[in-house]
Amino acid sequence: xxxxxxxxxxxxxxxxxxxxxxxxxxxxxxxxxxxxxxxxxxxxxxxxxxxxxxxxxxxxxxxxxxxxxxxxxxxxxxxxxxxxxxxxxxxxxxxxxxxxxxxxxxxxxxxxxxxxxxxxxxxxxxxxxxxxxxxxxxxxxxxxxxxxxxxxxxxxxxxxxxxxxxxxxxxxxxxxxxxxxxxxxxxxxxxxxxxxxxxxxxxxxxxxxxxxxxxxxxxxxxxxxxxx
Numbered sequence: 441x442x443x444x445x446x447x448x449x450x451x452x453x454x455x456x457x458x459x460x461x462x463x464x465x466x467x468x469x470x471x472x473x474x475x476x477x478x479x480x481x482x483x484x485x486x487x488x489x490x491x492x493x494x495x496x497x498x499x500x501x502x503x504x505x506x507x508x509x510x511x512x513x514x515x516x517x518x519x520x521x522x523x524x525x526x527x528x529x530x531x532x533x534x535x536x537x538x539x540x541x542x543x544x545x546x547x548x549x550x551x552x553x554x555x556x557x558x559x560x561x562x563x564x565x566x567x568x569x570x571x572x573x574x575x576x577x578x579x580x581x582x583x584x585x586x587x588x589x590x591x592x593x594x595x596x597x598x599x600x601x602x603x604x605x606x607x608x609x610x611x612x613x614x615x616x617x618x619x620x621x622x623x624x625x626x627x628x629x630x631x632x633x634x635x636x637x638x639x640x641x642x643x644x645x646x647x648x649x650x651x652x653x654x655x656x657x658x659x660x661x662x663x664x665x666x667x668x
Contacts, residue, residue: 455488459504466505474527476505477519484516487646496646510615526554537580538572544587559583598626602636609638609658616650 462479465472483489484497494500501512514536518527522535530538541559557572561583570579588607598606603626610624622642629635643651 455492458483458488459492462501462504469505473515473532474519474524477515477517477527477532480512480516481520490646495649522554530554534577534580537577537584540584541580541587544584560587562586597628599636602626602638605662606638609640609654612654612658613640613651616654617647622647622651 458479462476465476465479469476480497480501483500489495489497489500492500494503497516498509498512501507501515502509505512507515514532517539518532518535521539527535535554538554538557542557545560554572558569559572559575559580561568561570561575561579572580575583588611606624606626613622613624622640625639625641627637627639629637640651640655
């Protein structure tokens with residue numbers, strides 16, 4: 441709480457005002473979800489959550505709004521990339537799937553015009569290109585899974601087991617840490633060498649705990665698989 445020097449009237453600090461605004465928007469969450477996502481994007485971009493004692497903006501959203509971390513990240517991602525008009529037309533779930541597809545399909549241009557984006561749908565018999573505006577949510581989910589699986593085929597020099605582990609780890613991290621912040625790369629020791637390792641990029645003090653949990657869990661799973 442601060443004071444106005446002229447009127448000597450107590451005023452709230454910006455963080456408190458933002459929290460109050462979010463709680464007010466939450467009372468009309470079904471129609472104001474994009475506005476909530478936009479404020480969460482500001483909290484994340486300006487790293488404000490730690491100032492309030494939270495690990496990250498998703499933890500802050502869980503406490504203030506009562507939403508899950510996954511939903512908080514989804515709302516923030518959609519509000520960050522799309523206008524309010526586009527968001528309300530297609531919905532958070534559908535647009536978040538589109539973002540996942542674009543991330544997994546490197547050949548797709550990132551200048552997003554949802555009216556022009558086409559989705560490659562693999563049916564088993566043939567490949568079909570369907571406009572995003574016409575594809576069903578179920579088929580969009582299939583296209584996302586297919587695009588993620590095909591990431592392992594982009595570089596034939598990387599062994600299949602290494603590429604598959606990179607994808608598993610990347611998917612696990614995406615479930616705990618905001619997409620696009622932390623990435624997993626394959627490191628080749630030297631030209632002609634058959635030694636490969638994985639590098640996790642994008643770790644910072646605000647996501648280190650979540651990244652650590654994922655790495656420990658994946659390490660235990662690999663160790664168990666090796667014993668079996």
